Amino acid sequence: MSAGLNLLLVASAALFAVGVLGVVTRRSAVVMLLGTQFMFIAGALVFVAFARFGLGAARANAGATMALFIGAVSVAELAVGLAMAALIYREHRSFALDADRG
Amino acid sequence: MPLIGALPQPITSAPLVFFVYLVLILLIGSALASVLLRNTLYGIGAFAASMVLVALLYLAIAPFLLVAVQLLVFTTVSAALLIGLLRATIGLTASSVGRLSPEWVIGAAVSAVMFALLAVVLGATAWPVRACCALPLSLGSTLINDYPVAFAVLALILGSASIGTGLLIAAPTLRSPRGGGSTTARGARR
Numbered sequence: 001m002s003a004g005l006n007l008l009l010v011a012s013a014a015l016f017a018v019g020v021l022g023v024v025t026r027r028s029a030v031v032m033l034l035g036t037q038f039m040f041i042a043g044a045l046v047f048v049a050f051a052r053f054g055l056g057a058a059r060a061n062a063g064a065t066m067a068l069f070i071g072a073v074s075v076a077e078l079a080v081g082l083a084m085a086a087l088i089y090r091e092h093r094s095f096a097l098d099a100d101r102g
Numbered sequence: 103m104p105l106i107g108a109l110p111q112p113i114t115s116a117p118l119v120f121f122v123y124l125v126l127i128l129l130i131g132s133a134l135a136s137v138l139l140r141n142t143l144y145g146i147g148a149f150a151a152s153m154v155l156v157a158l159l160y161l162a163i164a165p166f167l168l169v170a171v172q173l174l175v176f177t178t179v180s181a182a183l184l185i186g187l188l189r190a191t192i193g194l195t196a197s198s199v200g201r202l203s204p205e206w207v208i209g210a211a212v213s214a215v216m217f218a219l220l221a222v223v224l225g226a227t228a229w230p231v232r233a234c235c236a237l238p239l240s241l242g243s244t245l246i247n248d249y250p251v252a253f254a255v256l257a258l259i260l261g262s263a264s265i266g267t268g269l270l271i272a273a274p275t276l277r278s279p280r281g282g283g284s285t286t287a288r289g290a291r292r
Contacts, residue, residue: 003122004112008163011126015133022137030142030187034149037180038133041156052163053110064168065249067160071176072256076263078180082187083270089191095142 008049016042027096029085033078040074113162122162129155142192146184153177170223178220 015038022035044067051063089095113119129152136148157173246253 001116001119002112002114003119003162005109007112007122007126011130014130018130018133018137021134026137028142030184031137031145034136034145037149038137038152041152045156045159048160048164048168053112055109061165062248064165067164067168068171069249069252069256071172073259075176075179075183076260079183079263079267080270082183083267086187086190087270095191 005049005053008045008053012042012045012049015039015045027098029081029088029095029097032097033081033085036081037074037078040070040077044070118162122159125155125159125162129159143188146181146188149184150177150181153180166226170226173223174220 019035019038019042022038023032026032026035047063047066047070049063051060051066085095088097113122132148132152132155136145136152139145139148154173154177157169157177160169160172
């Protein structure tokens with residue numbers, strides 16, 4: 001039994017699928033943002049996995065650097081998205097994105 | 103000479119393999135809980151747990167600086183943003199659990215353990231600044247010296263995001279055509 005590139009790629013795909021599930025099936029803006037965060041994390045995990053177990057191991061720090069960049073961008077996206085969610089809540093007293101459809 | 107050299111070997115140490123599998127299973131479970139739970143506060147808690155689990159996974163496969171940044175920066179900032187949103191909108195109701203009750207003691211103990219963990223990580227991390235003369239700077243120097251353009255673009259993105267967030271929060275909202283109204287509107291936008 002071992003833990004290598006395949007395991008981490010499968011886990012990353014599962015995490016991305018969970019994020020897509022949140023974005024597609026839920027109406028709440030907050031949950032949708034959390035779903036996008038999971039998709040970002042899945043991408044960062046792939047970079048780290050290839051840097052540790054794949055061809056990227058020649059420059060192992062590059063994968064971690066990419067993960068840092070992805071994390072910072074995801075936090076920026078979360079900040080702007082939450083501000084928009086707050087505006088939606090002010091208008092409709094709900095986080096639902098289709099609240100104005102009645 | 104082969105074009106592609108030998109790939110690094112997968113982790114075969116039994117305790118480490120068990121740790122990676124356990125963290126991955128918990129990570130997928132908490133991510134699913136975060137997406138599927140109806141209570142937004144519980145969903146945010148599950149999301150914070152997912153971020154901590156990602157940091158634990160990085161502990162096994164990535165440089166320690168990434169673990170520290172994931173745990174100290176990304177997790178805390180994300181959780182603070184989400185809790186701030188809830189405070190500004192739905193509001194966080196006061197707990198009905200009395201102080202010194204078992205639930206309160208357990209919660210305080212978990213918080214103390216998390217705080218101690220954060221303090222240990224904060225102290226054990228070789229941050230990419232030369233606070234001391236002999237700190238290893240591998241990942242930090244890679245970040246700053248090999249990717250200066252990406253670093254500058256990232257600073258630009260973060261600055262733009264902070265400005266945009268402030269403008270969105272401060273902006274007056276339109277009056278709802280369905281009569282919902284807004285809590286902070288100062289008249290309709292022209």
